Amino acid sequence: MSLHIVRVVLxxxxxxxxxxxxxxxxxxxGMPQVGQLVAVPFGRRSVVxxxxxxxSSTDVPPEKLKDIAHCYHNIPSFDKAxxxxxxxxxxxxxxxxxxxxxxxxxxxxxxxxxKSIEKALGALDRMPKGKTAISVGKPVLNASxxxxxxxxxxxxxxxxxxxxxxxxSGKTEVYLRAVAEKLSRSPxxxxxxxxxxxxxxxxxxxxxxSRFPExxxxxxxxxxxxxxxxxxxxxxxxxxxxxxxxxxxxxMVPAPNLSLIVVDEEHDPSYKQQEGLRYSARDLxxxxxxxxxxxxxxxxxxxxxxSWRHVQMGRYxxxxxxxRAMENVSHPEVSLIDTSSEPVVDGLTQxxxxxxxxxxxxxxxxxxxxxxxxxxxxxxxxxxxxxxTCHRCSAYMVYHKTGRLLRCHHCGLARIIPKCCPxxxxxxxxxxxxxxxxxxxxxxHLFPEARVQRIDADSTSRKGxxxxxxxxxxxxxxxxxxxTQMIAKGHDFxxxxxxxxLDPDTALFSHDYRAGERLFAQLxxxxxxxxxxxxxxxxxxxxxxxxTRYPKHPLYQAxxxxxxxxxxxxxxxxxxxxxxxxxGYQALxxxxxxxxxxxxxxxxVAKSLxxxxxxxxxxxxxxxxxxxxxxxxxxxxxxxxxxRPLLQSALSDWLPQLKAQxxxxxxxxxxxxxxx
Numbered sequence: 001m002s003l004h005i006v007r008v009v010l011x012x013x014x015x016x017x018x019x020x021x022x023x024x025x026x027x028x029x030g031m032p033q034v035g036q037l038v039a040v041p042f043g044r045r046s047v048v049x050x051x052x053x054x055x056s057s058t059d060v061p062p063e064k065l066k067d068i069a070h071c072y073h074n075i076p077s078f079d080k081a082x083x084x085x086x087x088x089x090x091x092x093x094x095x096x097x098x099x100x101x102x103x104x105x106x107x108x109x110x111x112x113x114x115k116s117i118e119k120a121l122g123a124l125d126r127m128p129k130g131k132t133a134i135s136v137g138k139p140v141l142n143a144s145x146x147x148x149x150x151x152x153x154x155x156x157x158x159x160x161x162x163x164x165x166x167x168x169s170g171k172t173e174v175y176l177r178a179v180a181e182k183l184s185r186s187p188x189x190x191x192x193x194x195x196x197x198x199x200x201x202x203x204x205x206x207x208x209x210s211r212f213p214e215x216x217x218x219x220x221x222x223x224x225x226x227x228x229x230x231x232x233x234x235x236x237x238x239x240x241x242x243x244x245x246x247x248x249x250x251x252m253v254p255a256p257n258l259s260l261i262v263v264d265e266e267h268d269p270s271y272k273q274q275e276g277l278r279y280s281a282r283d284l285x286x287x288x289x290x291x292x293x294x295x296x297x298x299x300x301x302x303x304x305x306x307s308w309r310h311v312q313m314g315r316y317x318x319x320x321x322x323x324r325a326m327e328n329v330s331h332p333e334v335s336l337i338d339t340s341s342e343p344v345v346d347g348l349t350q351x352x353x354x355x356x357x358x359x360x361x362x363x364x365x366x367x368x369x370x371x372x373x374x375x376x377x378x379x380x381x382x383x384x385x386x387x388x389t390c391h392r393c394s395a396y397m398v399y400h401k402t403g404r405l406l407r408c409h410h411c412g413l414a415r416i417i418p419k420c421c422p423x424x425x426x427x428x429x430x431x432x433x434x435x436x437x438x439x440x441x442x443x444x445h446l447f448p449e450a451r452v453q454r455i456d457a458d459s460t461s462r463k464g465x466x467x468x469x470x471x472x473x474x475x476x477x478x479x480x481x482x483x484t485q486m487i488a489k490g491h492d493f494x495x496x497x498x499x500x501x502l503d504p505d506t507a508l509f510s511h512d513y514r515a516g517e518r519l520f521a522q523l524x525x526x527x528x529x530x531x532x533x534x535x536x537x538x539x540x541x542x543x544x545x546x547x548t549r550y551p552k553h554p555l556y557q558a559x560x561x562x563x564x565x566x567x568x569x570x571x572x573x574x575x576x577x578x579x580x581x582x583x584g585y586q587a588l589x590x591x592x593x594x595x596x597x598x599x600x601x602x603x604x605v606a607k608s609l610x611x612x613x614x615x616x617x618x619x620x621x622x623x624x625x626x627x628x629x630x631x632x633x634x635x636x637x638x639x640x641x642x643x644r645p646l647l648q649s650a651l652s653d654w655l656p657q658l659k660a661q662x663x664x665x666x667x668x669x670x671x672x673x674x675x676x
Contacts, residue, residue: 005058006032006068008040008049009098011110015090017098018042018049019058021065032071035078037105039070039112048112050078050101074121075109076238082254085288089252092648093671094655095277103277104252106230120230127216127240138211141177145170148319149177152260155295160286162266162307163299165321166331166562167528171299172204174321175262176211178297182260183215183242189259190236192244194251194285196268198223199466199486204264205245212243220246220253248273248281251288261289265489266298266307267521269674278670301528302521302564305571309582332499332530332542334560336551344547346442347434352500352545353446359498360450360479366498367481368439369488369526373456374398374407375438376431381421383428394628400458401437411630434503440482447480455483489525499530501546508553511625512675513580516555520567523559581672585644587651588673589637589658592666596623596633602665603637609657610639615646638676 004022020040022031032038036051046069058065078101086101093100108116141149144165152161152174165171179191193208195201198221205219218232218241235241237254244250248271263271263282271281282298289296298307298316310316324331342349347370356366378396379388388397390408397406399417407414420427431438440454453469460466466486472478473493481487481496507519523546531542548556558567576583589606591599603621610618619638627633641647655669 003056003058004031005055006038006051007053007055008038009052009096009101010040010042010047010049011098011102013096013099015096017052019060019065020068022068030073032068033077035080035083037072037075037109038068039072040068041066046112048102048105048110050098052083052097070112070114072109072117074118075234078254079256081256081292084291085252085284088287088291089277089279089284093277093279094651094669100277104249106233107226108230116227116230120227120234123231124234124238124240127235138177139173141170141173142323144321144323145174145177148174148321151317151319152178152295152297153181157293158290159295160289160310160316161295161297162303162311162316162318163297163321164303164318165299165301166324167301167525168324169301169321170324171264171321172207175264175297175299176208178260178262178295179208179243180212183212186257186259188239188242188257190239190242190244190255190257191260192250192253192255192258192262192285193246194261194263194271194281195245195247196265196270198247200265200489201245201247202467203491208243208245215243216241217243217245218253220244220250222247222249248279251281251284258288258292259294261285261294261296263296263298265300267300267302267304267517268489269518272672272674278668278673280672283672300521302517302524303568305517305568305575306582308568308572330531330541331562332497332527332544334527334544334546334562336556336560337545337547338549338551339547340549342547347439347502348442348446348500349547352547355498355543355545356443356447356480356500360447362497363495364498365473365479365481365493365496366500367483367487367493367496367526367529368443368500368502369483370434370436370439370502371484371522372433372435372503373437373458373484374409374435375401375441376435377433379406379417379429379431381424381426381429383426384421384424386421386423392628392631393626395626398435399431401441402458410626436482436484439502443480443482450479451477452480452482453478455481455487457484457486460486485522485526487526487529488522489528491529493529496529497531497542499527499542499544501526501544504546505548505550508550508555513575513578514675517568517571520555520559520564524564527559579640579642584640584642585647586671586673586676587639587647588670588676589639590624590634590668590670591636592632592634593664594632596627596635598663599633599635599665602661602663602667603635605661606637606654606658606667610650610654613646613650613653615643616641616650636676 006020006022007017009017032051034051038049039046040049090097090100163171182191183189201221218236220232236244239256263285266282273279286296311318337349337351359366376399379399388406390397390413392413393408393410395410397408400407404417405414406417436454436456443452455469507515527544530544554570591602593599600621607618617640621635621637624634624636
């Protein structure tokens with residue numbers, strides 16, 4: 001009797017497969033196929049695996065060969081396109097195939113919860129498949145929007161489009177026109193719409209639902225319950241949902257009939273996963289579109305340098321939306337307040353305070369942007385110089401006035417503020433710097449009659465609090481909004497006519513070479529919240545006021561002129577001279593240990609193993625910017641090359657050697673790191 005052997009990969013960092021025996025039983029639906037999920041014994045546990053091949057022979061001795069416990073015949077097998085996407089991600093990011101493929105599955109499937117899976121499939125069977133797309137409530141497009149939409153709609157095969165449009169230029173409307181056309185051409189077509197952050201998803205979901213009321217929409221992001229994620233994931237996998245809307249994890253969802261991919265705010269660093277498989281969802285989306293021979297649209301008001309470079313090289317086609325979409329809506333006026341000559345009192349200059357007062361008098365909304373939560377970044381003793389450092393991290397503990405707590409934003413440690421200096425006993429402890437809580441307190445003191453809303457990770461930690469805060473602004477129940485980057489993008493606040501940017505200068509002198517690029521994107525996004533609706537004939541233009549000690553810096557000058565293209569040209573020249581991305585390719589080896597010397601010693605050995613590889617540059621091992629987090633000390637080693645194939649080849653040879661090292665150091669590799 002011939003053997004039925006099934007080769008399976010598991011969710012493990014081991015880059016190997018395991019052979020199991022398949023024995024048919026009464027009522028069995030047949031031998032598992034490639035791409036099918038199975039439950040198999042592994043040690044003392046039963047785990048879920050993915051079938052990667054079948055055959056009739058194995059090297060495993062018969063007495064050690066175990067039987068497959070269960071076949072998931074009720075879940076469709078993954079197609080070749082999805083398996084190849086997982087194989088590419090595993091190869092490029094140097095992870096095991098099983099670790100990639102099984103980690104992107106809903107947790108309920110990975111945990112082999114049969115009853116929950118059956119319940120979700122039953123709900124799916126009762127869900128009617130979406131009808132041919134009926135797009136309702138379409139606004140009139142301007143000439144630039146219409147041209148961009150037509151270009152996307154008429155594209156055949158793989159085409160990558162960079163939709164470069166100022167904030168408020170109507171990029172979302174262009175996406176929706178292209179989606180409507182793709183869905184109307186085939187009853188089975190699917191589209192994937194990606195956004196960088198969860199708090200942008202509900203607003204876009206509402207807009208998509210209102211535009212396509214007959215369609216099922218699969219929503220995928222980390223804020224869903226496990227049951228919701230399973231149902232939506234299965235709806236996308238089976239084609240029941242023709243519109244898939246999600247954050248970075250949605251790029252790996254199996255969708256058998258994808259015809260269009262849209263990546264909104266393609267420059268956003270949130271598209272890069274920072275734990276486990278450190279993948280770039282944007283880059284995987286481009287690879288997937290290329291593999292499937294379908295168009296992909298990358299939209300942004302501040303495109304990444306990588307995408308800009310692809311346009312220069314002719315790989316992407318750029319389409320520009322230079323004006324705001326609504327009639328009678330102009331760009332806000334950007335002005336710089338020189339804080340070297342204009343005193344800053346409690347975080348605010350007098351010109352900004354006067355501007356807020358003026359907007360309050362007209363019943364208009366002002367937004368104050370400070371990307372630093374808490375009351376103050378640190379408290380200090382004037383007598384001896386003591387600072388509120390975290391004893392578990394090489395970082396300061398932030399003063400949170402609510403609860404009178406010091407909190408570390410790296411490890412989460414919290415403690416009560418001391419009544420006196422722990423070192424010298426001085427009672428006069430000072431809060432240094434400004435956080436959103438402190439600005440809120442100052443604003444309430446200056447404008448006691450104003451309705452103030454603070455939006456940051458602290459004020460919106462309770463479930464539903466963020467949406468409640470946004471709803472309050474939309475209903476016109478707020479006069480002044482104070483917030484972090486959570487409010488910088490994607491929101492269309494009515495009657496918001498003033499944006500004040502507080503203390504943006506720290507990013508200008510960061511050790512991270514991408515800091516300037518990110519700061520410009522952040523400023524453009526938050527500036528874009530102002531004046532998005534048609535102004536009255538007698539109204540003052542919307543304003544953006546930036547407080548800075550360096551008003552002559554090229555970044556701020558480009559902001560005033562709304563010339564991102566000019567600033568990005570300067571950044572490109574700097575990157576080219578330094579050999580940094582997009583003109584070079586990088587990998588970052590990170591090591592963690594209780595003792596920094598052990599981490600550094602491991603990295604020195606790692607560096608020596610790369611000595612024989614030509615075309616590779618290896619920097620010296622250095623401690624990370626925040627060296628210690630939760631009593632674990634960290635160091636890094638940067639590997640660079642002007643050739644991606646050379647770098648990948650070196651890593652393929654190098655990483656197995658590192659895995660063979662006997663060490664207590666915990667290490668990981670990141671390809672195309674966003675910060676070094």
